[in-house]
Amino acid sequence: MVLVDSKNLKSLMKQVLLLHNVDEIVAKTTVEGLVHASLRGVDSHGVRLFFHYLAGLKSGRLNPNPNFVFEQTSESTGILDADHTFGHAAGIKAMQLSIELAKKAGSAHIAVKNSSHCGALAYFALEACKHDMIGVAYTHATSRLKSANGQREFFGNNPICFTAPMKDEEPFCYDGANSVITFNEVRRYKDLGLELPYGVVADKYGNITTDPSQAEQLISIGDYKGFGLSMIVDILCGLLTGMPVGRDVSKMFGDEEVLKNKRYLGQFYSSYKIDSFISKESFKERLQNLANTLRNEPSLEGVSVMVPGDPEKKIEAKRAVEGIPMPKEDYKKFQNLANEFSLGESI
Template sequence: MEMTSLNKYSYKRLQDFCATVFVHAGVMKKQADIVAASLVQADLRGVDSHGVVRTAIYLKRVEQNMINPSANIRIEKENDSTALLDGGNHFGAVVGDQALKLAMEKAKTNGVGVVGVKNSNHFGTGAYYALQALKEDLVTIIMSNASQTMPPTGGVRPFIGTNPLAVGIPCGAYEPFILDMATSVVARGKIIVAAQKGERIPIGWAVDKNGKPTTNAEEALEGSVLPLGGPKGYGISMFIDILSGVLTGAGFGKYVHNMYENWEKPQNVGHFFITIDINQFMNIAEFKQRMDLYISEIKAEPMAEDVDEILIPGEIERRISEQRKKNGIILPLKVEKELTEIGIKYGVSLSDALITNHTESEGV
């Protein structure tokens, strides 16, 4: 198990720390705030693999001119309900934020907004965008492609990414439905940890470089992670790549470049945003009542042995977020050390983000 720090960090001040670091690295304040917010929100929701752990690689790609924080994000094509956005190789979170706002504006005016994006970068978690749209009572579907980590069913080497899919749907009394998932069985990071510890991995997580199932973590890292649900996950990942990459003019398959390994070409990630105005189908109040009824009936279903509660997508993450807002975020020691060193480099103190006593809370 990865060692964690004994320190607890205020999510607000951790976000300020990250934003200030990005500003010192040459990013405009407004855009630095967006990138920092997308990272810290992932940590709040317990998706630590997409949280402040990504700060270092984002900064390195800026320093190596692999991300252009001064890029002009422009609309290449547009009509009443659709648009194609050229991200200009800006931060994925900044490009995604602009694409979402455009899609929401179109949905409110015309009932639906569909915005494709090309020339972008890793954009964080889909839930970051879903939560923004939920404030406007919009249904949102968010997709992005990613660099190669999974083989096509029947293949032996990586061709498609663990392309994420997120859906946000508002409710009334209940918390909103937020589905945010990758299309792989397991994150590659878990296999890396197993390899570091010399542990075996469960069968079904990955294949070796010859396409054979393996429980050897080192062999798995030389091979590929597997799609969720076999050919079904492969098919979902493929359609996300088609909409986000092929349709938008972004990279797809092997043309989406790895942000950790490729230092010659920008990532050229593609995204796809769909926003829907519920009022075009029924009054929003009626819809929320129907969603509440739907969820209440799901939760009232008979439960299997050793199950205390039936949950809906997004509920666990919401509870983790509430706990971490109240109690602070605990970072892995490796990440804490990395952020401390980044802070020293850019003249910002990570210790300023610490919760200094047990009575301190985010509301103070």
């Protein structure tokens, strides 16, 4: 692993995007979102995706200069057509629109259509907390979760993110998909030669397996419950937006042909002004107290009770100082990019 300074990395990625004629704000929000995820330890959704996005840009999947079209449909709702640009740019735009509407209407919800992969949702939902609002974000994704009772994947591992401001620290942030574990975790078990716990993955026939090399499908939290939550996210992100749902959601990865296809993804972003319900000062103080109480709960040996978002806050504090740990191969790829575009020893 190489430790990379987040500012240098951000600067390099942004320059590369600009040299590919990506719009200034689209480039800025995309690299900010990727670095945000990496700083918080969400490496699967962090800077490693940059190369995937670059490939999508070159193949024509991603639109470097979108013509965002926003239609406000009521006091508290609207639709944003993202024109097939980077999902990060669409998400920040939509979240900002929902915050603006919520300032007047008390709450607001923006459905995004013709979008693409948007990385980790926390980046968007946390925006609302800067305005003393609760932020919520959803995105659907490629079919990966085994359906309850079914033989095969149906819904994506569709995440839900919920944020709320606190008095003395960064906001509360729950950002979770609906599988028990991730494929990254499955790979770790495989590499270590370990058996998986029972009930977290299924083989290609839909049968539960504990052999990581047979894992083809992820099982949802609470099986039919996580499956239901993923369907809810598909209803919000796919049906309210007119985008494909279930097994019709486009593939993220694949050969050159796949990478040419636009994603046609939908996302859904909500803001709730806290003052519309209760004094924001009292809310933030009570949420702070609740978090403090939780952290002091009697815990099992060797572990402690944490508030959702605590692991990410801890990692962010460390990585902001020490840098983002990056596999050597990725570091080399970034260096090659810097050389290719004569950007010098940027990272």
